[in-house]
Amino acid sequence: MEWYDYYLFGLAAALVFNRLYFTTLDPRAASLAAFATFGVGFVARPLGAVLFGSIGDRVGRRPALILSVALIGVATACMGVLPDFTAIGIAAPVFLVLLRLVQGVAVGGEWSGAMTIAVEHAPPEHRSRLASLVQLSSPVATLLSSGAFTLVLMLPPESFDAWGWRLPFLAALPMLGVAVFMRIRIDESPEFREVAREGARTRVPFAAVFRRAPGRLGIAILISMLGVGGFYFMNTFLVNFGANERGFDRQLMVNATLVAAVVQAGVTLWSGRLAERFGPGRVTLWGGLATAVVAFPVFWLVDSQQPAAAVLAVCLGLSAVILAYGTAGSALAGLFPTELRYSGVSLGYNLAAVVGGFLPLAAQASLGASGGASWGPAALFALFGLATALGGALAHRVSRSPDA
Template identity: 85%
Template sequence: MIRDAETTTRVPQNSAKSARRVAYAALAGTAMEWYDYYLFGLAAALVFNRLYFTTLDPRAASLAAFATFGVGFVARPLGAILFGSIGDRIGRRPALLLSVTLIGAATVCMGLLPDFAAIGVAAPVFLVLLRLVQGVAVGGEWSGAMTIAVEHAPADQRSKLAALVQLSSPIATLLSSGAFTLVLLLPEESFDAWGWRLPFIAALPMLIIALIMRSKIEESPEFARIAEAGTRPRVPFVALFRRAPGRLGIAILVSMLGVGGFYFMNTFLVNFGANERGIDRQIMVNAMLVAAVVQAGVTLWSGRLATRFGPGRVTLWGGLATAVVAFPVFWLVDTQHPVAAIAALSLGLSAVILAYGVAGSALAGLFPTELRYSGVSLGYNLAAVVGGFLPLAAQASLGWSSGGSWGPALLFAAFGLATALGGALAHRVLPRG
C-alpha cells in the first residue's frame, strides 16, 4: 500500500508568490516544447503526407503521415523512464533543461530536412528518427514541469497552479496554428518549397528563451528534502511498479483523453474536415485558433473546479462530456459549413480540456515525492502510446465506416469513457482540495 502523495512528505511550502513564479517559468518552457510538438501534428495533416510520402495515394499518404506522428508517442515511455530516473535521482531541474534542449534541436532539424523529391526514401526515414527524438524529450517534459510546479505550490493552490501550467497547451496551439496560418497565406508553390519550414526553424530563438527561463527555476523543496534524507530510490521506475502499480493504472486512464483526444481534435479532425469533407484547410487551421482561445478559459475554470470538488471528479465530468459531444462534433463538420466547423472544434476541445486541465494535479497527487516524476511521466506517456495512435485509428476507421463520420466519433467517445472511469477511481484515492 502507498499513502496519499499529498501527505507522504511534510516540507515547508513556498509562498504563493514564489510558487506562482515557478509555475509561470514552467508554463513558458512547456509552451515552447508543446509548440514544437504540435507543429508536427499540423504538418502531418497538411504537409508531410504530400511532400514526404509522395508515392502513395492521398488516403494512404495521410495514413503514413499519421503513423509517423504516432511514432513519437511510442518513444515517450522511453523518455519517461529516462527523465523520470534523472528527475527522481538527480533533480527535477536538470531533467527539464535537458528535455527542452532535445526537442528544440529536433524541431529545427525538421525544418531543415530535405523532402522526398530531393533525397528520396531517406527523407521519411530521417523524419521518423527526428520524431523519435521529439518523443523521448516530451516523455519527460510535461511531467517534470507539472511536478516542479506542484511541489513548489502551497497545498491549497496545487490544482490552480497545475492548471496554470496547462495553459501551455492553448498557448502552443495558438503559436503553432498562428504560424501555419501566416505561412498558408503564401502561394502554394512557395508554401510547399520553403514556407512550411519557417515555423519549425523559429523554434531556435524560442529554445534559447526557454533555456534562459528554465535556468532560473529553483529545485523543488520536496526533492531537496528527500535528497537530504537519502530516500531516493535506486531505480525509480522499478520501485514504481513494485510499490504503486494500481495508481499507475489509474494515471494511465486519467491521461488517455487528454493525450489522445487533444491530438484527435487538432490533427485528425483538421485533416478530416479539409480532405474528407472539402472544407478549406485555412478555415480548419483558423478553427484551431478559435478553439485554443476557448481552451484557455476552460483550462483555468477546470483548475478552480478541481480546488472545490477534487481533480478526480472533474476528470470524470470531462470524460463523460466528451462521450456526449463526440457525435455532435462530427455532425457539425459534416455540414461543411465554416462556422459549424469552428463550433465543432471548440465544443470537442472544451470537453477534452475539462479533463486535461486537471490532469497535472490528479497525477501528481497519486504518487509520493520519491516516485512522483517517474509516476507522472510513465502514467501520462503510457497513455500516450495508445492515445497517440488515435488519429491513425480514426483515419483507418473511415475505411470500415465507408467514409462515414460515425467511426471516428465512436472512437472519440470510447476515449472519453475510459478517462471517466479513471477519474472515478482517482476520486476515491486522491486527497480532497
C-alpha cells in the same frame, strides 16, 4: 516551447508531410502514413519517461527539464531543414521518423517534469489551481503553432510547399535559447530537496513505481488517455478530416484551432478552480463524460459542411477534452509520493500516449472501414472519453482513501 514544437508536427502531418514525404501514395494512404509517423513519437515517450523520470527523481527536477527542452528544440529545427521525398527519396520519411522519435523521447519527460515542479512549489490548498496554469502551455502553444501555419499558408501554394512550411520549425532555435535561459533560473523543488536531504531517493525510480504503485499507475494511464489522444484527435485528425474528407479550406480548419485555443485557455483555468472545490478526480470524471456526450455531435457539425459549424465543432470537442485535461496534472501528482512522483507521472502520462498518439491513425483507418462515414471516428473519441471518466472516478476514490 516544448508543446509548440510537438504540435507543429501534428499540423504538418495533416497539411504537409502527407503530400511532400509520402508522395508515392494515394491521398488517403498518404494521410495514414503521415499519421503513423506522427504516432511514432508517442511510442518513444515511455523511454523518455524512464530516462527523465530517473534524472528527475535521482538528480533533480531542474536538470531534467533543461535537457528535455534542449533535445526537442534541436530535433524540431532539424525537421525544418530536412529535404523532402523528391530530393532524397526514401531517406526523407526515414529521417523524419527518426527526428520524431527524438521529439517523443524529449516530451516523455517534459510535461511530467513541469507539472511535478509546479505542484511541489505550490501551497497544498492551491495545487489544482496552479497546476492548471501549467496546462495553459497547451493553448498558448496551439496559438503559436497554428498562428505560425496560418501566416505561412498565406504564401502561394508553391512557395508554401518549397520553403514556407519550414519557417515555423526553424523558429524553434531562437525559442530554445529563451527556454533554456528561463529553466536555468528555476529553483529546485523544495520537496525534492527535502527528499535528497533525508537520503530517501530511490535507486531505480521507474521500477519502484511498478513494484510499489501498480494500481495507481493504471489509474494515471486512464486519466491521461483523453488529454493525450483527444487533444491530438481534435487538432490533427479533425483538421485533416475537415480539409480532405469534407472539403473545407485548409486555412479555415487551422483558424478553427486558433479559436478553440482561446476557448481552451478559459476552460483550463475554470477546471483548475473546479478541482480546488470538488477534487481533481471528480472534474476529470466530468470531462470524460462530457467528451463521450459531444463526440457524435462534433462530427455531425463537420458533416454539415458549414464553415461556422466546423469552427464550433472544434471548440466544442476540445472544450470537453480540456475540462478533463486541465486538472489531470494535479490528479496525477496526487497519486505518487515525492520520491517517485516524476517517474510515476511520466510513466502514467506517456504510457497512455502510446495508445492515444495513434488515435488519429485509428480514426483515419476507421474512415476506410466505414466508407468515409464519420461514425467510426466519433465512436473512438467517445471511447477515450469514457476511459478517462473511469480514471477520474478511481482517482477520486483513491484520494479519499490514501491507503487504497
